[in-house]
Amino acid sequence: MTGSNSEAHVVCQVLGHVDLLTGISWCDQMQRQTRAVLGLLVNARGNRLTVSRIAELIWGEKAPSSANDVVYKHIRKLRGMLGPGADAVLKSARSAGYWLDPARCSIDAVNFRDLVSTGRFHYARGEFHLSASVLEEAIGLWRGDEAFADVREVLWLQEAAVALETERAWAEELRADCYLRAGRTHDALALLAALQVRHPTREGVWALSMTAHAAAGMSAEATEAFARFRVHLRDTAGLDPSPRLGRIHAAILDNVSPVELLMVMADVHCVTP
Known part of the structure; x- marks a missing residue:
């Protein structure tokens, strides 16, 4: 038996450390903040997150003046890891932010709940x-x-983690x-x-x-x-x-x-x- 997104080419894992599998290789060299951005996109469950919202969730009131630029940098890194099909997996709109296409991305937390x-x-x-x-x-x-496990300093992800662990x-x-x-x-x-x-x-x-x-x-x-x-x-x-x-x-x-x-x-x- 398999979970709901078994045909996807990209696998996102959050039941443990945050990991990304593209094709046949794990992106195990991701920086901690890149993992945090990925974790936030996964936890959004296909809903759109603006760059400013991502920055707010990561840093809160302590966000540096360059926070949006830093988020853009990590988004670009994720796109680079996703390769030629990045636009189909990590979607964007000019003013509406970024989101993961659930049809293109298998997420272990979703499969667990299913x-x-x-x-x-x-x-x-x-x-x-x-x-x-x-x-x-x-x-x-x-x-x-x-x-x-490796991005629990982000409060929204800590709350999501506790909910998953309770389940x-x-x-x-x-x-x-x-x-x-x-x-x-x-x-x-x-x-x-x-x-x-x-x-x-x-x-x-x-x-x-x-x-x-x-x-x-x-x-x-x-x-x-x-x-x-x-x-x-x-x-x-x-x-x-x-x-x-x-x-x-x-x-x-x-x-x-x-x-x-x-x-x-x-x-x-x-x-x-």
Whole structure:
């Protein structure tokens, strides 16, 4: 399965460091500000950005007097990297600015979101093996844990990165949920152990972990996980677990069957981020 722009000749990557692939070669010598300009154009999702707007997003109120000239310089560099087909990919209008043509440019963040949407579709249909496979492909597009990793000093890109990282965390949870419902309990446990380290305050991760342990016949470990999360949440945020998580804990203490536990879990873990 592929994302939405699989026929494009140019690949832009932001799920990690910002990179550009033209033809068969990566433009790995891009300066940091060139990457920032590319990141802004990618994040604009085909909408037009004027040179002054790009300068404002990069420097804010600290923009130098030469900011527009610097932006033009990096636009020219991007055009040079794109080669003879630059005008078809990086479009411009005299007064309306610049934009990337979505039909000519494959963007990993777009493909990630499209695949997650497909995974949600299969999950809603009860096709858990297929949903897990699609979600694995989506998460496999990431090159590290941070989006826009080398240009996060640009506030707009930092905000976009946080949104993407949150969507990834949710997709990982849904993937673990699929593993559970497809009978892949040990795969779910392995994934959730890693997610607990990366997202120690995400309640969905702990709800799934408790459910997975109980489904594997490890009820003691499930109740221990609840206790650890409760202590961590109180220590870090001064909060208690939600009543929804409490219902899972109570079901585990009542020794409900794995099927019944998954029904309780359905009330806690929704298929929307």
